[in-house]
Amino acid sequence: MANKDIKKCDCTIIHEDVVNKVKENMPPEENLYDLAELFKVFGDSTRIRILYALSASPMCVCDIAALLNMSQSAISHQLRILKQARLVKYKKEGKVVYYSLDDDHVNQIFAHGLEHVKE
Amino acid sequence: MANKDIKKCDCTIIHEDVVNKVKENMPPEENLYDLAELFKVFGDSTRIRILYALSASPMCVCDIAALLNMSQSAISHQLRILKQARLVKYKKEGKVVYYSLDDDHVNQIFAHGLEHVKE
DNA sequence: TGTACATATGAACAGTTATTCATATATTTG
DNA sequence: CAAATATATGAATAACTGTTCATATGTACA
Numbered sequence: 001m002a003n004k005d006i007k008k009c010d011c012t013i014i015h016e017d018v019v020n021k022v023k024e025n026m027p028p029e030e031n032l033y034d035l036a037e038l039f040k041v042f043g044d045s046t047r048i049r050i051l052y053a054l055s056a057s058p059m060c061v062c063d064i065a066a067l068l069n070m071s072q073s074a075i076s077h078q079l080r081i082l083k084q085a086r087l088v089k090y091k092k093e094g095k096v097v098y099y100s101l102d103d104d105h106v107n108q109i110f111a112h113g114l115e116h117v118k119e
Numbered sequence: 120m121a122n123k124d125i126k127k128c129d130c131t132i133i134h135e136d137v138v139n140k141v142k143e144n145m146p147p148e149e150n151l152y153d154l155a156e157l158f159k160v161f162g163d164s165t166r167i168r169i170l171y172a173l174s175a176s177p178m179c180v181c182d183i184a185a186l187l188n189m190s191q192s193a194i195s196h197q198l199r200i201l202k203q204a205r206l207v208k209y210k211k212e213g214k215v216v217y218y219s220l221d222d223d224h225v226n227q228i229f230a231h232g233l234e235h236v237k238e
Numbered sequence: 239t240g241t242a243c244a245t246a247t248g249a250a251c252a253g254t255t256a257t258t259c260a261t262a263t264a265t266t267t268g
Numbered sequence: 269c270a271a272a273t274a275t276a277t278g279a280a281t282a283a284c285t286g287t288t289c290a291t292a293t294g295t296a297c298a
Contacts, residue, residue: 012181014274015178018178018182019182021175022172022175022176022186023186025175026171026175026186027171032164032168033164034236035164035167035229035232035233036162036163036164036166036167037162039158039159039162039167039232040158040163041162042154042161042162043156043159044155044159044285044286046286048154049151052146053145056141056144056145057137057141059137059141060133060244060245062243063138066138067138067145070287071287071289072244072246073245073246073287073290074286074287075245076244076246077246077247077286080246092245092295094295095245095296096133096244097245103235105231105235109231109235110154112224112228112231113154113158113228114146115224117153131243163256179274179275180275180276181273181274181275190257190258191274191276192257192259192260192276192277193256193257193258195274195277196257196276196277197256198275199276213265214265214273214274214275215265215274215275216275240297240298241297242295243294243295244293244294245294246293247292248289249288249290250287251286251287251289252285252286252287252288253285253287254284255283255284256282256283257280257281257283258279258282259278259281260278260280261279262276262277263274263275263276264276265272266272266274267270267271267273268272
């Protein structure tokens with residue numbers, strides 16, 4: 001019953017008890033999918049640099065482009081992705097759009113990630 | 120001088136002071152690159168599910184494949200990536216290879232990520 | 239109203255990536 | 269040694285992604 005959708009795997013289930021127990025405690029598929037989507041956003045050095053920059057100060061698009069030495073268009077595209085992931089927010093002042101971090105978790109996720117990387 | 124490599128950006132630097140200050144406080148390019156590489160590993164739902172499963176219990180390759188209803192080969196390929204990122208370790212016992220989490224940060228990164236996703 | 243400028247966006251292209259398939263390696267057991 | 273089984277791996281392919289280029293949108297100001 002608990003195994004009814006185990007079929008694609010081409011090998012014997014060696015420890016059925018372990019598999020079933022772990023399966024019971026797995027979070028909903030959807031949560032893990034969303035989590036992967038979130039980390040996918042962090043998984044690009046341009047976006048990481050944008051987030052890091054914004055954690056220091058809100059900035060407009062041109063400033064970010066200048067800071068990272070990249071085209072305005074490239075930055076704008078990436079900001080859209082960060083916006084969709086609710087990681088940055090923006091405030092329009094005339095022609096200029098100021099972006100800033102939208103979430104406290106960002107810094108904490110960063111911190112733990114950096115610990116890992118530095119070891 | 121601080122601006123010597125600002126050239127690719129096709130727009131005016133609106134707030135040079137902000138840009139320069141943020142630039143001074145940016146971590147080394149290399150660290151941010153490594154950080155992005157780490158998150159890239161988390162940015163796939165198969166790998167996320169493997170990590171989550173292993174956080175519940177060490178498992179062998181066949182068990183993981185059965186649990187996730189995927190081919191042994193696909194799991195093995197992903198385990199190699201997780202191994203290279205030093206996120207999982209393994210112990211060989213006869214024919215069977217047991218994988219387990221290799222890092223405490225994993226759980227903490229997970230936790231903060233889930234907080235974000237659930238909001 | 240027209241020009242300049244900050245930002246956004248769609249299409250295209252190049253590079254990357256996850257899975258599959260076939261097969262190799264290694265270990266156990268008969 | 270031969271057969272069975274657990275795992276690893278290389279090649280191929282399909283899908284995805286980041287940047288560029290061209291252009292559109294929207295605002296300020298002369």
